[in-house]
Every structure is written in C-alpha cells, then in structure tokens.
Amino acid sequence: MTDRPPSATDVLIVGAGIAGASLAAALAPWRRVVLAESEDAPGYHATGRSAAFWHETYGGAGVQPLTLASLETLLRPDPAFSDHGFLSSRSALTVGRTSEAAAVDAFTAEFKVRGVEIERMSGAALAARIPGLRPEWSEAAYEAACRDIDVGGLHTAYLRAARRAGASLVTRAPLRRARRAGDGWRVQLGDGEIEAAVIVNAAGAWADHVAAACGVAPVGIQPYRRTVLQVRLGAAVPAELPLVIHVGGQFYFKGESEGRVWLSPHDETPTTAHDVAPEDIDVAIAIERMQSVVDWPVAAVERKWAGLRSFAPDRLPVFGPDGHEDRFVWCAGQGGFGIQTAPAIAGLLAAQLGAPAQLGAIGRIDPVPFTPSRFA
The missing domain is CATH 3.30.9.10 (D-Amino Acid Oxidase, subunit A, domain 2)
Structure with missing residues (x-):
C-alpha cells in the first residue's frame, strides 16, 4: 500500500530499498519523513535480488566496522522492531x-x-x-560467525517500523527534478510536487542521476x-x-x-x-x-x-551531507554489503539528521571516511 504524499515534509528520502527503508525507520520517530520509490514496490532492484549474508570480512577492512556494529540489531533486534532475529547460521x-x-x-x-x-x-x-x-x-x-540474512524479512520490518512511526511511503514516484526554495527544496515527485527541508539520496545505482536532477554534482557512483x-x-x-x-x-x-x-x-x-x-x-x-x-x-x-x-570510486559507502549543498544528503555506494551494514549506516545518518544519538557501539564509528566531501 502506498500513501498519498503530503505537500511538505522535513526529510524526503529518495529510494525505498534497504538504505532508504532503514533510514526512514530510524528517523521517522523524530522528523516528518516521506519515503519515495520510483518502482511499483520498494526493493525491486538491488535489495530484492540480494543473496545476502552477514560476513564480517566482506567489503574489506574499511567496511568491517559498519558490519560489526550492525550485528546486534540483525541478531537480537529490539522487540518493538521485531520479535525475532534476521540471521541464521552459515560459516x-x-x-x-x-x-x-x-x-x-x-x-x-x-x-x-x-x-x-x-x-x-x-x-x-x-x-x-x-x-x-x-x-x-x-x-x-x-x-x-558468518550467517545468512533474511533480506525480505529485514526490509519488511524496516518499512513497517517507518510507517508505524508516521513515515509516508509513496511508490511510482521518481524524483524528476528539484530546485532550492528558501531553506529547502521544491521537488517534482512523480506527477506531483512536494516541499522538503532536506533530500536524502538513497537511490542506489541511480544516486548520481538523482543528484544531477537536484543540481548537485555527482560523486561517481x-x-x-x-x-x-x-x-x-x-x-x-x-x-x-x-x-x-x-x-x-x-x-x-x-x-x-x-x-x-x-x-x-x-x-x-x-x-x-x-x-x-x-x-x-x-x-x-x-x-x-x-x-x-x-x-x-x-x-x-x-x-x-x-x-x-x-x-563509489574508493568502494566505501557514501553517507552524510553533500560537500557543497548541506540540505542534500547522500546514502549511497553500498555495493554488495548494503544489507549487512544498513543498521549502522541508518543509525549514524539519522543522528546527523536530528535523531537522538543513542547509538551504542555504532557511535564509536568514525564517520569521516564515509563523508561525501572526500570527493569534493
């Protein structure tokens, strides 16, 4: 089911795969959130076709801290989020x-x-x-310690948590163009328009296209x-x-x-x-x-x-405000390790966007290596 989009929101998240859905779930209790998906249903491309596993060394040493910090949420989630974990034994x-x-x-x-x-x-x-x-x-x-991940179950849980916290999910709504208006953005979303204080680019393989439609320089996704x-x-x-x-x-x-x-x-x-x-x-x-x-x-x-x-060119995730446009935020470049790092990235980015910083082990991760400004 898709919502009727509101006329304005605090945060417009473009892309409802695992990156966008996890961020929406982390942010929606604290900010008005619209989660926009260009396809008929969320997770059609990378998320819905993943043979994902939690593998601590996968993605290399630069990704490993994000993978490790995500383990607890995947293994023993908060009961309010899910009554079961999302991992099964593999090695x-x-x-x-x-x-x-x-x-x-x-x-x-x-x-x-x-x-x-x-x-x-x-x-x-x-x-x-x-x-x-x-x-x-x-x-x-x-x-x-390697485990399989129930990708469909995890993605559904994030979407459910986001909706429960008040986020709106809009499908068949590609971002066609956006322009700065006052302190935020005026966005053509599908056949309609919406005002957003902040745009989050969680569009996966389309991330550079979304940036260009907003007049923001691509980072090379x-x-x-x-x-x-x-x-x-x-x-x-x-x-x-x-x-x-x-x-x-x-x-x-x-x-x-x-x-x-x-x-x-x-x-x-x-x-x-x-x-x-x-x-x-x-x-x-x-x-x-x-x-x-x-x-x-x-x-x-x-x-x-x-x-x-x-x-991204250095094969590390890209998340945080753009180096030149601080109301345009990246959440992209997650390669094949986006599922196993989603809890950590969502927690770190939600804190940057105004959610209370109750991060636990995630809070010990240095976000600097992942900032979009490294490509400025």
Whole structure:
C-alpha cells in the first residue's frame, strides 16, 4: 500500500530499498519523513535480488566496522522492531589454490589484527568442510560467525517500523527534478510536487542521476551487474555447506537446500542504471568456476537472476551531507554489503539528521571516511 504524499515534509528520502527503508525507520520517530520509490514496490532492484549474508570480512577492512556494529540489531533486534532475529547460521571459507597461500595468509592477518574471529585452515581440515574439493584448492581462512540474512524479512520490518512511526511511503514516484526554495527544496515527485527541508539520496545505482536532477554534482557512483544462479546438483551436497569465496574474488557459492547451491562468478560488469538481466556467458562462467573447485556435476540451472551493485570510486559507502549543498544528503555506494551494514549506516545518518544519538557501539564509528566531501 502506498500513501498519498503530503505537500511538505522535513526529510524526503529518495529510494525505498534497504538504505532508504532503514533510514526512514530510524528517523521517522523524530522528523516528518516521506519515503519515495520510483518502482511499483520498494526493493525491486538491488535489495530484492540480494543473496545476502552477514560476513564480517566482506567489503574489506574499511567496511568491517559498519558490519560489526550492525550485528546486534540483525541478531537480537529490539522487540518493538521485531520479535525475532534476521540471521541464521552459515560459516564461511575464503579459499585459494596452493599457489595462493600467501594471499590467504595476508587476508587472515589483515582481519585478525582487527579482532575478527578468523582461523587459518588448510589441507585435510579444509577438505573435510567441502565435499568433493579438488586437491589444488588447499588453502583457506575460516570464519565461524558468518550467517545468512533474511533480506525480505529485514526490509519488511524496516518499512513497517517507518510507517508505524508516521513515515509516508509513496511508490511510482521518481524524483524528476528539484530546485532550492528558501531553506529547502521544491521537488517534482512523480506527477506531483512536494516541499522538503532536506533530500536524502538513497537511490542506489541511480544516486548520481538523482543528484544531477537536484543540481548537485555527482560523486561517481558506478553501477555494476552481478549474476547469481541456483543450480541442482547431481551429487549429495549438504544445505549447511559454508559460504565459499575465492580469495581473489572470482566466485562464491553456498548451500541452499539438500543438493542445491547458489553461486555467482562474482562478476562486476560496469553498466548503466536499469533493470538488468543475467547474461548466458556469466551463467556459464559461474558454473565453470565452481566446477574448477569441486567435482560436483550440475544437473540443472533452476533459477538465474542479476542485480545492480553500486560503488563509489574508493568502494566505501557514501553517507552524510553533500560537500557543497548541506540540505542534500547522500546514502549511497553500498555495493554488495548494503544489507549487512544498513543498521549502522541508518543509525549514524539519522543522528546527523536530528535523531537522538543513542547509538551504542555504532557511535564509536568514525564517520569521516564515509563523508561525501572526500570527493569534493
């Protein structure tokens, strides 16, 4: 259900995926919020197509503090937000060939010094974790704390919390243009207009387009196509198979159900912001790369899809007021780690926008590395 948009609001959040929905939930108890989505329903693009997991090392050392600070909300949310958590057990193995031992060593050391619970593994211990592992894949870093995320459940909970706190959700309402008017903005939203004191750009792959429509300089958010498929195997592989990621970033796969896995060639094909679809070549590459690691025959490709991941030039999230226009706020560039960092980013950004700063562990994160002004 979508609301009738009001004529004015304190904060207009453009984009109702996980970034916009989480911020709306954090901010709505304290400010008037309109959450605007250009599609027929929220979360159609990146959020709705995510095979997300909470993986502390995913995204690199710069993202890790945001991931760790989000854990408590995902694992044990406030009962007023949800009566259950959003994580289920998985574990993860970052793997390499024998020739990639030094890369696995460096990966393990980089995160161990940051306090991540990560264990070096090799040889028979690794083979016992992955049935059918080919012998040249002998090196790994093991993370027991990796978990799957119920993305749909989390996104729905954020939207529900935002609505309960008074936020309005408007769908089929793209931001067409905006101009400064007094202390705020006059915005053409879909076929109507709205006045907003602040615009938050949570438009994902469309973030630079939204900035341009507001007369704000883009920061270089680049969309990339990512392919995922579900295959049925001709071999018995347990559903509790760990998340298996290549240390060089060429693939990941994980058990989905008995004899089925999700896999990706970890592709990042630069593209324009649009409704992407998987390419046959990327599906074939995904299968080839998985079968270079394990001896599992593929009986059928049961599902395949593609989504958009969007990154800033330095691959760190971008959130906070624009360096030149303080009433235009960014919440973008969250790549493939936007789900696992959403609680921390929403909490930090809501505090910057006037919500009481009751942040706990989130409050210990230095927001400076993520400010849009770094691109000024």
